Amino acid sequence: MTGRQTGRVLALIIPAALLGGALLSQYGFGLHPCEMCYWQRWPHEVAIGAAIVGLLLGRRSAGTALAVVAAIAIIASGAIGLFHAGVEYRWWEGLTTCSTTPGSGSGDVLADIMNAPLIRCDQAQWTLAGISLAGFNAIFSILGGGLVLWLIGRKQGGFA
Template identity: 60%
Template sequence: MTDRLGLARAVALLAPVALLGGALISQYWGGLFPCEMCYWQRWPHMAAIGLALLAILLRRTAGAKPLLALAAIAILISGLIGGFHAGVEYGWWEGLTQCSTTMASGDRSTILARIMAAPIIRCDVAQWELAGISLAGFNFIFSTGTALLILALMAKGRKV
């Protein structure tokens, strides 16, 4: 028999470690520099790692299951941010940050000041794609799927 909660805890730890690790590898060894929304996707993964570690350390206590659920929610939040970011990259909607919004309002000096203050890495342009899916899109797919898997494993009970 397999311990479903043990599997859920392992997934809750390993998935964000792998996704965050992939982001850092692509940044430091792949030359893909993150935009502001890329950083937004990393924070929930970091929180999920901490929550999953606590759920593992406290697995025999009553607080372990809520910590595991919070880890799944953090992973889901990262995925949803990734989905929003992918939509900005695909041009489905405008982003919320200066790295993707239009700055064409105001006089010339104001517009120039905004351009000079804007981040170098644009949030509305995917730096890398595979089969038409950007890194933000992949984060949406993997993080959302992982969060749903963790929650499903938790809902099915402790033992198979």
């Protein structure tokens, strides 16, 4: 497998693993996401879609271009994660409001609102070695997206 092919495969694996980890932490361990956590997921979803279509296109240049789009989306998620981590660590001011998870769909909107967990964007729910989940997303996304771009671009010295 060439570097470009490896990059295209990683453009799918990296966001799928990071989004899977976020979903596992939410549904497996009860770490409910705040609004900024959801923002970090959207670029990963875009990256997964772009990478899948890019892989389906095979070795065409459009497939490579979509892998580049996926890498940029992965890095964008990392940038949002960096912002979110900065809010958690009090490096800068964050949002003035926080979000809760969507309602249960029971039809009783007021009960759904009252029973939904309030998750603050400025407090990390879990850390490892002082790094929050947003911080880990920033690290893995920025490095992973950069790796994909490097692998795709290193062949013959360009992205074409």
